[in-house]
Amino acid sequence: MSTLKERELLLKLSNGDQLAYGVIFRLYYNRLFYFARHYLNDHEVAQDVVQDVFSDIWEDHHKFSKVRNLSSWLHTLCKNQCLKKIDHIKVMQKHERSLKYRELLIAQGALRDLDTSPVAFNEISEIIDKTLRQIPKQTRLIFEMSRNENKKNREIAKELNISQKTVEANISKALKLLRKSLHHYLPFLLFLI
Template sequence: MLNLTEKELIQNLAIGDSPAFTHVVEVYQERLLHFSFHYLNNREAARDVVQDVFAVIWENHEKFHKVKNLSSWLFTLTKNQCLKKIEHLKVAQKHLSSLRHKQLNLSQDSLSHLDTSPLIFNEIDSIFRQTLEKLSPQSRRIFEMSRFENKKNREIADELNISIKTVEACITKALKVLRPALKQYLPVVFF
């Protein structure tokens, strides 16, 4: 703990004295955190603000010779950093809201144009069955066990007496064949 008057502390800070800076951090850090948290209501953002305040102090220490009241100056710096952080958070929130709004519009547009008529489902079923027929019997059986019987890869491997890697490879192969065939119907196929 330094035994300096406030005026001496300010003079030491102005010349970039490391012990004086450490003393200021130790004395003011918690108070500035509480102050920042009160306005930001976010611990991480408050820590960022206080860290920024101390970075400004260290990087611009030569400006300390103009300071008359250390507490007032530190809280003014913290206030200004909080205002910057709030502006940043507002912009980020607006951007996220805008993205969410665009995503909802896309979903709405996609749903409004989605055809869920029985004719489409029959067409999907027909394409699906024709595409499955193009697979080897083993790949088709593994895919059906996985998707229609809801069996896990381990269960399929044990039942067919093959490795899990073979099961995974067959499912991957089946999906590679099915995706292009059902590309235009993917939103409906997902459900």
């Protein structure tokens, strides 16, 4: 583009001319997108950055009357948006790593405190047996078919000639009672039941 045409375009843009803005958008969108994608290495993030650049261009169009080189100015705007995005991504990743680290510390502490002795397992088995003996016969039967025989809810419903909803309700009832009985052993409950 000749310097004269560029100056004309910039002057029109600085006066809020939407057609001038559209011309700049068509001329520079792809260039800025590939520039941003090269540094950000992410298609969607690069699109977001270039959209932000063009949004800023329109919002601050009056500043373009002082611009001497359109391409340089646009690439500088895009560079600055990329730097902001990289800073944002770095903060997010640091936060995610921090959360994962804290989760690992909690899991580590829980594992250290977890009693996996035969005594604990025998105690859990006794609590499960005692709880299952206290629940209604049909609920116990449905629960045992589900957990011990690995039958699906629809198979249990068909075999016992009841609805699948009834099977689900009975399993939920049994699990609720077991959770209550085994609240001190919750981590094991996830694996044993």
